[in-house]
Amino acid sequence: MVKTVFFLGATGYIGGSVLQHLLGTPGEYSITALVRNADKAKKLETFGVKTILGNLDDSDKIQQAAADADITIHTAHADHVGAAKAILAGAKVRFEKTGVAPIYIHTSGTGVFTDHALGTHYDPAKLPLYDDSNRAVLDSIPDSAVHRNVDLIVLGGDEEGYVKSYIVLPSTIYGLLTGKLVDAGIANPHSIQIPIAIKASILRGQGAVVGPGENEWPHVEIHELSDLYIRLLKAAIDGTATHGRDGLYIGENGTYLLKDAAKTYTRALHAAGKSRTPEPESFTKEDIDKYFGGPYLGSNSRAKAVRAKRDLGWAPTKGDADFFKSIEEEVASILADPHGTELHELR
Ligand SMILES: NC(=O)c1ccc[n+]([C@@H]2O[C@H](COP(=O)([O-])OP(=O)(O)OC[C@H]3O[C@@H](n4cnc5c(N)ncnc54)[C@H](OP(=O)(O)O)[C@@H]3O)[C@@H](O)[C@H]2O)c1
Incomplete structure (x- = not known):
């Protein structure tokens, strides 16, 4: 039915x-x-x-x-x-x-x-x-x-x-995100967390991360x-x-350190002339308040997906290498979009 x-x-x-x-x-x-x-x-x-x-x-x-x-x-x-x-x-x-x-x-x-x-x-x-x-x-x-x-x-x-x-x-x-709702201009193809760090880096002219970026998050x-x-x-x-x-x-299907994500986008931004140096620095307190409304990107998140893999047969194959590759694609996409650096609320 x-x-x-x-x-x-x-x-x-x-x-x-x-x-x-x-x-x-x-x-x-x-x-x-x-x-x-x-x-x-x-x-x-x-x-x-x-x-x-x-x-x-x-x-x-x-x-x-x-x-x-x-x-x-x-x-x-x-x-x-x-x-x-x-x-x-x-x-x-x-x-x-x-x-x-x-x-x-x-x-x-x-x-x-x-x-x-x-x-x-x-x-x-x-x-x-x-x-x-x-x-x-x-x-x-x-x-x-x-x-x-x-x-x-x-x-x-x-x-x-x-x-x-x-x-x-x-x-x-x-x-x-790809697919017919994106092609039709209906669905948003971009995520939130890494894109907002990339956009803030472009706007300040230098790739950066919160603190030393030793914090860890899972990805999917x-x-x-x-x-x-x-x-x-x-x-x-x-x-x-x-x-x-x-x-x-x-x-979740893997984890990353924020500093490694920042190294990837800062290198790509530097190559595109959008970051003074190829190595990330730390966002200042003013940057953090201005772009993110707080130091959420400096947090750790520790989470393991067991239930969906065990009970639902969910078998993701994309892992850490795919995550880092996607950051380069995200940088290219943001730079190619005339509205690419518009900031959205970090939720
Ligand atoms: N992306 C991530 O990495 C991630 C990870 C974990 C959790 N989440 C959570 O998942 C939720 C969705 O994330 P997303 O990445 O899919 O965000 P998104 O692309 O911004 O999508 C949000 C959707 O909700 C609609 N919406 C938001 N506020 C609304 C309002 N006040 N009235 C009517 N519609 C509203 C948006 O409509 P419009 O198109 O009109 O704006 C859009 O359809 C967020 O709460 C986020 O915190 C996201």
Whole structure:
């Protein structure tokens, strides 16, 4: 039977990637997307996606659309409390009407597993390795962690039993998104974390990193991440995926040091005449406040993807070498784009 899907974040990097997959299996899903840009909404309709014009503060629209759907996939914003609450309110209405708990796939991030290291390497006594198959370590995440307030709201809905929640936690996502929604000018092909460091480096005329850049993050390639979402969706529909507090799925397939990423983009920027030297220096405190709104890029994130690989058959093949190669491609793409250095909020 055709499943009804309410989709948030359709025009984004993660969302565009996931939506392209869904559109690849016509007849399986009837999709309605919340879109705030009228031109993009019109274009999306030509792909057979119904649209609701609105933004994440339109709680009534979100609640109604979630109440109308078997499945809600939210890839728009890991920190938007109102949107998560409205989705849950809609799910509750649906449960009370049908007696069946709808599926809610939420997007968080491995920012939830971070410290405040200012570019130094993590202290294992203070920052554990968060393995997503280890319930005890996941339950120890501080309530004050990044994204955690929204994750706890989502988990609360699952605990009450009226919704089945699945939370995907991508790490640093890399790679230029390709596909028909990008070609049509609908989906954003760029990630956030490494591109913003590249853009800040271009704007200051010198490649840089937070502190010494000894901090470490996991990474995952965008197309492989969307495969995780699709596998999770199918397993959630089949009833084989674990949910709630046992339904956190990390997207990760390798790690990198920020200084090595910075060396790669600084070399590439220098070769293009956009960095005074080929070796990165440290961002100043003023740079960090101006470009990033805080030293988030100096944190460590320690996360291990076990659950999706073990339970969903997710088998990413892209690793560290692909990550570093993608940085060179990202530099070339940003430099080729006349609007390439426009800054977006770091989330
Ligand atoms: N990229 C990563 O490496 C990464 C890793 C982990 C977690 N995450 C989290 O995943 C989420 C999505 O990331 P992304 O890289 O896909 O970002 P993105 O490319 O900027 O996509 C965000 C999507 O959400 C929509 N959106 C955002 N705020 C909205 C609002 N107020 N009203 C309506 N629509 C809104 C955007 O619409 P418009 O097209 O109209 O802007 C776009 O469709 C973020 O919360 C991010 O923190 C990202």
